Amino acid sequence: MDMLSRVGDALYWMSRYLERAEHTARVLEIHLGLQLESFSASSQQHWERMITSLGLEPPEGINDIDLIQWVCFDPSNRLSIVSCISFARDNARQVREHTSSEMWEQINKLFHDVRSNAVQEDWETEPTDFLRSVRDGAHLFQGITDSTMNHGQGWQFIQLGRYIERATSSAVLLDVHFEHFHPTGATTINFEEHSEWIGLLKSLTAFEAYCKVYTADLKPERIAGFLLLSEEFPHSIRFAVDQIDIVMKALPRSKRDGGNQPARLAGKLRATLCYTEMDEVSATGMHDFLVSIESQCSQIHNAVHQVYIEYPVDAALEA
């Protein structure tokens, strides 16, 4: 049976919001650890940079404790962890009959868990408990999704949401980090900033995976190469884009004008990441390269929306 556009859209956003919540929780958990031993920047600057690396605008005149609360719980922050989980659950609720009941139970449980008062009260004493439960809850949901749902069109939209979000948020994170800690393109790392680089890798669950390839010898260019171009590591941008491209090949191809736009854009970005080497990235400049990835991801998002979700009725009839 054909899938309603609304259903595809809701599955996409459900998955995208949940990926976002998990990403934020992961980054924040790592930074809480880093902050314990940071000597360089003041803690306020540290948190502001972290917030920028999550793609958020920190609100004016807010101290660091409140800032973390704002990232975790504040409903006025549409991208706070709790907001993201609420939106994910709202979307899941709209399409309950298109997901497995196990999926619904898990996302509903996660939603109720993070909103319970107990969690927000425990926060002050054990902040990482909350973050870990978000991360675990999201992982569990992904596992349940992959093993209980038909890997049909609905599942493809879930994949798409997850990997578009992953590619975009990783690009933003890398950009802020490299701008701050690697502005000159030096080949080695300052001793004081060592833990920040480990933090970057850990923020993308990449520390152990990196060490297996390059040992614990941290070099900015290798780190960039690994997080951008690794074919095998699931949190690299290349990996995410490969998955996006696979989804595009699986979705029905539209015969309308511009109907092949999503597949074309995904294929193009995949080719770039597939055939680019790190010295070319450095020549372009890391910042420009990452900005271009972000903008291509957003073009893919828009193209998918136009071809599969909100297409104009007249154009669809002529095709």
Added chain:
Amino acid sequence: MMTTGRVIEQRRFPAPFSNYELGDPFDEMFLASGAPREHYQEIYDFLLHLPAEELRLHKQAADQSFLHQGITFTVYGRDEGTERIIPHDLLPRIITAQEWAKVEAGLEQRIHALNLFLRDIYHEGKILSDGVVPRDIIYSCKHFRREMRGVHVPKGNYLTVVGTDLIRLPNGEFVVLEDNLRVPSGVSYMMTSRQVLKRIFPRLYQACGVRPIDHYGQALLATLRNLSPDGRPEPTVVLLSPGVYNSAYFEHSFLARQMGIQLVEGRDLAVHDSIVYMRTTSGLRRVDVIYRRIDDDFIDPLSFRKDSILGVPGLFNAYRTGNVTLANAIGTGVADDKALYAYVPQIIKYYLQQDSILQNVETFLATDPTQCHHIVNNLDKLVVKAVGESGGYGMLIGPHSTKEQQEEFRLRILEDPRNYIAQPTISLSTAPCFVDGGNLEPRHIDLRPYILYQGEKSVIVPGGLTRVALRKGSLVVNSSQGGGSKDTWVLN
């Protein structure tokens, strides 16, 4: 109180019936003598020999099963967490084959006549010219749709899905309390509670010889496909729901799954050149028949309420053009107006030249000065209903009301007589229900069978939804007002 009255003091029932009292109302299980009716003998024996603990465990298992299946409804006007399981009573209500045969014939007759009536008033209006039904009552009804004048509907079927509320008088006779001709709900509870009961009482179910109801989904789909617009032999049928926040959303999604059709919302549909399409990821798909679970008012902001965000702009025009079928048709509410209800026996006589098989409850119209006088002077004895309301809202139950409430209704009735009718307070029949503490006590019930109208013939799945007023003595069975449900067994 109405429900107790003449208690047979000397009668003691054995456990688990030790608190059971028989009064004036008809009791489904027991004769006035206290002996079980023949068709309840099987279950009566079963209950006598069932340890109390086991009954409790059965009840628990049933509740669990409802919860896990997510069989819930939404209560309006409260905060979050408004999804609740519909309270469900474990013991089935049993109807004999003869009783059912009469109910079935009576409903078939009644719905057919009401359909002919709808066709007539939206075309020639003969019944009005002949003075059988006063014009006023039609034109002053807020569910009358002028826009439907002269519109051809496929096969002339205005009605498709009907849920008629029946009650039993103290003498055991089934009478009609209300016709629900717009978007009746509850059929999903009928089907799911049957699934649960079959699992919990398999042997009892088999021993009683119960007629099946599983074919409802298939029958509904066949009925809908049959209404396909001309020249569309392989119609695409969809179910149009207001969405996840509607109180009956569970039912919408349940029925869509049972029929294997798309569950759509207004925003999934688009109208172009008076043809209705749904948006899918593979492009637009033409829609031929819409089983709509949205009220007339909200279905098309261009034709009806402008502020509706649930509807589909242009849908009514596509409908009028004959490119898409809506079931039920627009404007059927005029025939389940509570004031019109009083005229249904004459309507049946007029179109079918037959006497009604199922009787009405005596009804007083506030528009008639003499009857109005009677109503306002007997508010402590009558049930007053606002004509356009449903779901147990806007009602006064005289014997259970305070003087202030009666005074309030008196003023309201005098101010807007067209909006009110009154009926004698009838003690609905009672049936044994499992109450807290493990006993079985009588509670008031009604019966809502679901009729799939297909012209002169209808498909009526045997049984329907038995609604229970779970509060002791209460006569209100609506789920929004503390009512629950029971499985209904029609015997072979």
